[in-house]
Amino acid sequence: MDIKAWFRIYLDEHRPDGNWSLQADWAARCCLQQYAVTGDEACRAYVIAWADSLVAADACQPECGKALFFALAQTGEEKYRDAIESVMAKLGRAPSAAVLPAETLYAELPFRMAYEMKLGGMEKVGLCAGKFVQSFKALWDAERGLISGGRYQTAAMLLALADCIDLCADQLYEHWRAMVDVYRVALRGLLAAETPDNPETAGTLLTALFAGVRMNLIDPERYLPIAGKRIDALAAAGHAHAAEMLKLEGGVL
Numbered sequence: 001m002d003i004k005a006w007f008r009i010y011l012d013e014h015r016p017d018g019n020w021s022l023q024a025d026w027a028a029r030c031c032l033q034q035y036a037v038t039g040d041e042a043c044r045a046y047v048i049a050w051a052d053s054l055v056a057a058d059a060c061q062p063e064c065g066k067a068l069f070f071a072l073a074q075t076g077e078e079k080y081r082d083a084i085e086s087v088m089a090k091l092g093r094a095p096s097a098a099v100l101p102a103e104t105l106y107a108e109l110p111f112r113m114a115y116e117m118k119l120g121g122m123e124k125v126g127l128c129a130g131k132f133v134q135s136f137k138a139l140w141d142a143e144r145g146l147i148s149g150g151r152y153q154t155a156a157m158l159l160a161l162a163d164c165i166d167l168c169a170d171q172l173y174e175h176w177r178a179m180v181d182v183y184r185v186a187l188r189g190l191l192a193a194e195t196p197d198n199p200e201t202a203g204t205l206l207t208a209l210f211a212g213v214r215m216n217l218i219d220p221e222r223y224l225p226i227a228g229k230r231i232d233a234l235a236a237a238g239h240a241h242a243a244e245m246l247k248l249e250g251g252v253l
Helices: 005-011 022-038 042-056 062-075 076-089 100-116 125-139 150-166 171-195 199-214 219-234 238-251
Strands: none
Touching: 005 022, 005 042, 005 238, 022 062, 022 199, 022 238, 042 062, 042 076, 062 076, 062 100, 076 100, 100 125, 100 150, 125 150, 125 171, 125 238, 150 171, 150 199, 171 199, 199 219, 199 238, 219 238
């Protein structure tokens, strides 16, 4: 089956239900990428429908930031701004701990960065970037090539870091460069440590890798063949569904 047709069927069969999950987030990421490249209206509508379902269920959380900020930018509707402000109010205006735990890095910081760049006047962008770099250095185990907590936590942090880098404005070069350096170190470490037998970890890792390629942070001639081999290994291990999603996410059609 053509992967584009397959993905449309997937979206039809997995309608937004007001919940956040890895699968829903992954589908939204694929939709956002496809919309950015092709302008596909069905992909745009899916992300907005997911944002609508989250707002209606009062289930918005930091991990939903991509959908909420996209829906606000596309429609200008105040309900999305209200939902974003509500999440931010629950988080507090700035993280207070000197070193943030891994779950805070990947759950909260991309939302905080998006808020600062889009609604907060960039007031605390440097603080967000600094917390990521400082916390990564404290959590990083160079011998294992992972942060404390293991492979999935490292992969999730890497994807969140890619999201933050993507949001960081060109004029904030110092913060951007510090996060890029962390991204490259973490990617190399995780590629050395990770095997493709876990579809959630492999999917998160490769989504972060593809983001790095799109942003010109890493060499596509070096890293895309690695991604291709890992996608093939994932399919061979019985995770054809995840492999096809990754092909779509990476534009490997």
